[in-house]
Amino acid sequence: xxxxxxxxxxxxxxxxxxxxxxxxxxxxxxxxxxxxxxxxxxxxxxxxxxxxxxxxxxxxxxxxxxxxxxxxxxxxxxxxxxxxxxxxxxxxxxxxxxxxxxxxxxxxxxxxxxxxxxxxxxxxxxxxxxxxxxxxxxxxxxxxxxxxxxxxxxxxxxxxxxxxxxxxxxxxxxxxxxxxxxxxxxxxxxxxxxxxxxxxxxxxxxxxxxxxxxxxxxxxxxxxxxxxxxxxxxxxxxxxxxxxxxxxxxx
Amino acid sequence: xxxxxxxxxxxxxxxxxxxxxxxxxxxxxxxxxxxxxxxxxxxxxxxxxxxxxxxxxxxxxxxxxxxxxxxxxxxxxxxxxxxxxxxxxxxxxxxxxxxxxxxxxxxxxxxxxxxxxxxxxxxxxxxxxxxxxxxxxxxxxxxxxxxxxxxxxxxxxxxxxxxxxxxxxxxxxxxxxxxxxxxxxxxxxxxxxxxxxxxxxxxxxxxxxxxxxxxxxxxxxxxxxxxxxxxxxxxxxxxxxxxxxxxxxxxxxxxxxxxxxxxxxxxxxxxxxxxxxxxxxxxxxxxxxxxxxxxxxxxxxxxxxxxxxxxxxxxxxxxxxxxxxxxxxxxxxxxxxxxxxxxxxxxxxxxxxxxxxxxxxxxxxxxxxxxxxxxxxxxxxxxxxxxxxxxxxxxxxxxxxxxxxxxxxxxxxxxxxxxxxxxxxxxxxxxxxxxxxxxxxxxxxxxxxxxxxxxxxxxxxxxxxxxxxxxxxxxxxxxxxxxxxxxxxxxxxxxxxxxxxxxxxxxxxxxxxxxxxxxxxxxxxxxxxxxxxxxxxxxxxxxxxxxxxx
Numbered sequence: 001x002x003x004x005x006x007x008x009x010x011x012x013x014x015x016x017x018x019x020x021x022x023x024x025x026x027x028x029x030x031x032x033x034x035x036x037x038x039x040x041x042x043x044x045x046x047x048x049x050x051x052x053x054x055x056x057x058x059x060x061x062x063x064x065x066x067x068x069x070x071x072x073x074x075x076x077x078x079x080x081x082x083x084x085x086x087x088x089x090x091x092x093x094x095x096x097x098x099x100x101x102x103x104x105x106x107x108x109x110x111x112x113x114x115x116x117x118x119x120x121x122x123x124x125x126x127x128x129x130x131x132x133x134x135x136x137x138x139x140x141x142x143x144x145x146x147x148x149x150x151x152x153x154x155x156x157x158x159x160x161x162x163x164x165x166x167x168x169x170x171x172x173x174x175x176x177x178x179x180x181x182x183x184x185x186x187x188x189x190x191x192x193x194x195x196x197x198x199x200x201x202x203x204x205x206x207x208x209x210x211x212x213x214x215x216x217x218x219x220x221x222x223x224x225x226x227x228x229x230x231x232x233x234x235x236x237x238x239x240x241x242x243x244x245x246x247x248x249x250x251x
Numbered sequence: 252x253x254x255x256x257x258x259x260x261x262x263x264x265x266x267x268x269x270x271x272x273x274x275x276x277x278x279x280x281x282x283x284x285x286x287x288x289x290x291x292x293x294x295x296x297x298x299x300x301x302x303x304x305x306x307x308x309x310x311x312x313x314x315x316x317x318x319x320x321x322x323x324x325x326x327x328x329x330x331x332x333x334x335x336x337x338x339x340x341x342x343x344x345x346x347x348x349x350x351x352x353x354x355x356x357x358x359x360x361x362x363x364x365x366x367x368x369x370x371x372x373x374x375x376x377x378x379x380x381x382x383x384x385x386x387x388x389x390x391x392x393x394x395x396x397x398x399x400x401x402x403x404x405x406x407x408x409x410x411x412x413x414x415x416x417x418x419x420x421x422x423x424x425x426x427x428x429x430x431x432x433x434x435x436x437x438x439x440x441x442x443x444x445x446x447x448x449x450x451x452x453x454x455x456x457x458x459x460x461x462x463x464x465x466x467x468x469x470x471x472x473x474x475x476x477x478x479x480x481x482x483x484x485x486x487x488x489x490x491x492x493x494x495x496x497x498x499x500x501x502x503x504x505x506x507x508x509x510x511x512x513x514x515x516x517x518x519x520x521x522x523x524x525x526x527x528x529x530x531x532x533x534x535x536x537x538x539x540x541x542x543x544x545x546x547x548x549x550x551x552x553x554x555x556x557x558x559x560x561x562x563x564x565x566x567x568x569x570x571x572x573x574x575x576x577x578x579x580x581x582x583x584x585x586x587x588x589x590x591x592x593x594x595x596x597x598x599x600x601x602x603x604x605x606x607x608x609x610x611x612x613x614x615x616x617x618x619x620x621x622x623x624x625x626x627x628x629x630x631x632x633x634x635x636x637x638x639x640x641x642x643x644x645x646x647x648x649x650x651x652x653x654x655x656x657x658x659x660x661x662x663x664x665x666x667x668x669x670x671x672x673x674x675x676x677x678x679x680x681x682x683x684x685x686x687x688x689x690x691x692x693x694x695x696x697x698x699x700x701x702x703x704x705x706x707x708x709x710x711x712x713x714x715x716x717x718x719x720x721x722x723x724x725x726x727x728x729x730x731x732x733x734x735x736x737x738x739x740x741x742x743x744x745x746x747x748x749x750x751x752x753x754x755x756x757x758x759x760x761x762x763x764x765x766x767x768x769x770x771x772x773x774x775x776x777x778x779x780x781x782x783x784x785x786x787x788x789x790x791x792x793x794x795x796x797x798x799x800x801x
Contacts, residue, residue: 057485059485060485063307063308063309063311064307064308065307066307067308077485140307141294141305141307141310143285143286143287143288145285145288145368153368154368155285155288155368156288157287157288157289157294157295159294159295159305180309181282181283181284181285181286181309181313182283182286182307182308182309182310183308183309184281184282184283184308184309184485184486185485
């Protein structure tokens with residue numbers, strides 16, 4: 001009798017829950033879905049700073065004796081790092097529009113290492129769903145505070161050396177800012193994307209975004225102080241297209 | 252008998268609270284509010300066991316603040332218990348309870364703001380309550396002392412009270428700037444107002460003017476070196492020192508002004524109370540509740556918009572109520588129920604009431620247009636117009652005044668809805684309809700209870716022209732019956748679900764039953780029962796809607 005009454009009541013009241021057991025879910029796919037599109041084209045280039053490079057400020061680490069003793073001499077602010085040839089380091093270059101595939105995240109974690117009271121790396125790219133390991137390699141206390149806006153922000157304490165925390169992101173967000181409120185000079189950024197087409201400029205100020213399918217892309221270069229620059233770039237099959245981004249330091 | 256030791260403890264508490272305020276300001280100035288991510292523990296250790304050697308960088312400021320805060324909490328508990336159990340003086344006992352409640356709430360706010368990563372509303376509330384708590388400790392120190400009240404004129408008392416309120420608002424605005432980068436212009440305007448008040452009070456308290464002048468200079472310097480909250484890199488010493496000092500001096504000005512106000516006599520708040528009464532606080536509360544309801548059901552606008560809406564609607568409604576009192580001052584003096592109101596009793600002059608009302612309406616509407624949107628500002632202005640210039644005069648002319656007056660009375664949910672979504676959808680009009688219909692049995696019951704009063708004053712309420720009550724009861728029943736249908740509409744248009752559907756049906760039927768009882772017996776007590784039922788009905792209906800939406 002009750003078996004009849006319950007569904008009848010549900011019909012009247014508009015219950016959404018089914019009284020039957022849910023249908024068995026499909027087993028997770030063993031291989032990546034077919035929508036993961038890779039090609040043989042690439043966008044390569046460099047990022048240049050026009051105008052005089054700002055003089056880096058010395059970081060006052062005296063608030064934490066450990067930090068001060070971790071470095072041989074004075075440490076300067078890494079907000080703007082210009083190479084000898086005038087190229088700019090720590091620029092996040094990524095495909096902003098034009099990616100059509102769906103990409104599963106790599107299992108290899110991205111890492112933020114707190115070492116010498118600085119973040120390593122300062123700027124990096126990470127995919128949605130990719131694990132992020134945050135490690136404290138210092139013999140002092142750190143808090144790692146994410147100021148994410150589209151993803152959930154968090155604030156974790158890592159009081160001892162060797163502590164690790166694991167996080168991941170659910171939404172694309174360029175950029176997620178991390179900081180340490182114990183050591184206010186500590187600051188780093190992660191560009192969260194749902195595809196692997198990104199790069200960060202290093203010693204040579206160059207970047208390379210490879211394995212792109214042929215097509216038209218909006219490419220953006222992001223720098224923490226100088227903002228963003230965009231270019232629309234079309235690449236043919238097997239083509240390696242050169243691009244250059246120029247940021248200007250207004251005096 | 253007041254113990255000297257209690258007074259000494261209260262003075263110590265006062266000084267410790269000032270130190271705590273400065274310590275809190277230091278945390279914000281260093282942007283170290285999240286340097287200790289957990290609460291109430293510090294890096295997973297009990298607060299008191301966290302070693303001094305580990306208080307490095309930002310932890311030094313945040314953890315020191317917590318240590319001082321817990322000491323102040325302990326001291327407050329001692330003082331509060333002593334005041335409550337050891338003293339006969341009602342003021343001292345109440346202050347003790349207020350201090351204990353404030354310090355507990357303050358600790359909770361501090362913990363919450365850490366847990367939720369410093370959301371501006373919680374951080375600003377934490378800063379505002381800190382200053383209020385400081386005032387309570389000053390009051391405790393004064394109330395337990397032998398200091399005599401200062402004799403003075405009403406003007407001085409009014410100025411001193413205005414100064415205290417203005418400085419307190421300034422401190423909240425300052426907190427808003429620090430925690431949300433908003434409110435600079437209002438803060439600067441407020442500084443000018445405080446300066447004027449300090450000049451007017453210079454004979455009584457020359458030190459206040461000196462402090463305010465210093466404070467304005469500090470404030471300008473703070474603005475000059477200010478760096479937005481999200482800017483990276485380290486702050487210079489001056490960027491930390493100036494805002495901290497600015498806050499400390501601000502607290503001193505508040506404390507000094509509050510102490511003056513307290514000693515001039517708290518008993519002299521009659522003019523203030525008269526002005527508050529002029530704004531019909533109970534009506535304003537009802538309007539704010541229904542505005543918030545419209546806001547909640549109308550969209551997903553962020554919290555500052557709700558705050559701005561409530562402030563704007565609250566100001567304009569208060570102003571409209573004052574103007575209604577102004578226009579009705581002659582009839583109010585003829586009615587038993589209303590002859591003690593501020594205007595007929597002569598506590599406020601008609602010209603003052605008129606200026607007060609017009610300014611409030613203007614400020615409220617302009618604030619809405621500026622901070623929310625044009626539609627909301629327009630709706631509030633429309634409601635004020637209908638209430639003050641159509642309904643109020645119409646009471647003397649036609650029995651339809653109740654129906655016409657029900658229109659502005661039903662506009663608040665439209666305002667909330669418009670504020671949240673920028674437009675008026677079906678749901679907004681459903682809420683309008685419910686309030687419009689509900690007001691009829693509500694106001695007919697009042698009119699029936701006071702029909703002799705209304706007749707003497709010459710107001711054309713329905714029971715006045717209908718002595719037998721036949722028409723009044725017919726109308727009451729018709730609207731109460733209509734309310735059953737109208738109150739179900741939210742579920743029919745998909746705003747709410749079954750819980751609301753059945754709940755509102757039960758409520759409306761219950762109200763109708765009370766209405767029928769009134770219509771049969773038509774006694775004063777029956778009308779009063781209907782009034783009470785209608786007053787209970789609306790909040791319950793609102794609660795049902797919100798419960799169903801959550």
